[in-house]
Amino acid sequence: MPVITIFSASYCRGDEVAGEVARRLGYERIDREVLEWASEEFAISVEKLVRAMRGASSVLDKFSRERERCVAYIKAAVGEKLKRDDVVYHGLAGHLLPRDITHVLRVCLVANRDYRVALAVEREGMTKRAAHRMMKRDDENRKRWTEYLFEAGPWD
Numbered sequence: 566m567p568v569i570t571i572f573s574a575s576y577c578r579g580d581e582v583a584g585e586v587a588r589r590l591g592y593e594r595i596d597r598e599v600l601e602w603a604s605e606e607f608a609i610s611v612e613k614l615v616r617a618m619r620g621a622s623s624v625l626d627k628f629s630r631e632r633e634r635c636v637a638y639i640k641a642a643v644g645e646k647l648k649r650d651d652v653v654y655h656g657l658a659g660h661l662l663p664r665d666i667t668h669v670l671r672v673c674l675v676a677n678r679d680y681r682v683a684l685a686v687e688r689e690g691m692t693k694r695a696a697h698r699m700m701k702r703d704d705e706n707r708k709r710w711t712e713y714l715f716e717a718g719p720w721d
Contacts, residue, residue, distance in 0.1 A: 568652050568666075570659030573674035575703040576681040576688070576696075582674060583655035592651045599658050603642035614639055618657045619706040632713075636661070657707070660714055 569586060573579030580596075587594035604611045617635030640661040647654060647662065662669055678700065685696035708718055 567668045567670055568647050568650065568654065568662070569670045569672065570662065571653065571655040571672045571674055572657065572659055572707075573655070574676065574681065574707065575700060576684040577674050577676045578684070579655055579674050583653050587653040590651070590653070592653045593649070595646050595652055595654045596656050599639065599642045599646050599654070599656065602646060603638040606642065606645075607638045609635065609638060618710050620709070657710055660711065 569590075569592070571579055571583045571586070573582070583596070584594055586592070600611045600614050603609070603614055613631075614635050617632045618639070639658050643654075643658045643661045646652075650668070659671065678697075681700055682693055682696045685691060685699065686693055689696070691699070711717055
């Protein structure tokens with residue numbers, strides 16, 4: 566019956582959590598399909614859609630409104646893909662579901678920095694310093710996304 570959206574920091578095992586939640590509940594799991602559907606439906610590259618969620622607004626965006634269009638495309642895709650019940654969605658676009666939909670459980674998954682760094686080092690074979698830099702960049706991208714949408718930080 567409900568929809569579960571999971572928003573996570575990098576290296577918090579968000580993919581694994583989403584997969585296990587979907588498996589245990591017998592729900593469908595959706596993630597990248599949202600962007601792929603928007604890409605096909607609106608003839609725009611997945612990369613542009615990802616940049617709209619992860620990048621900062623540019624000066625030219627005030628004139629072109631490209632980011633606004635991309636977000637509208639993603640919002641339409643989220644609506645299309647999550648109009649069914651019994652779905653687990655993991656990703657940044659879960660924030661685009663209207664707040665007044667009452668059967669959506671919104672989950673924010675985050676872990677302490679040391680845990681995340683250790684996991685990144687283990688999985689990616691990078692140094693601790695490189696992992697810290699990458700996480701700072703990822704966290705900043707998530708912050709820009711939620712500030713763009715809500716004028717609030719990602720963990721608020």
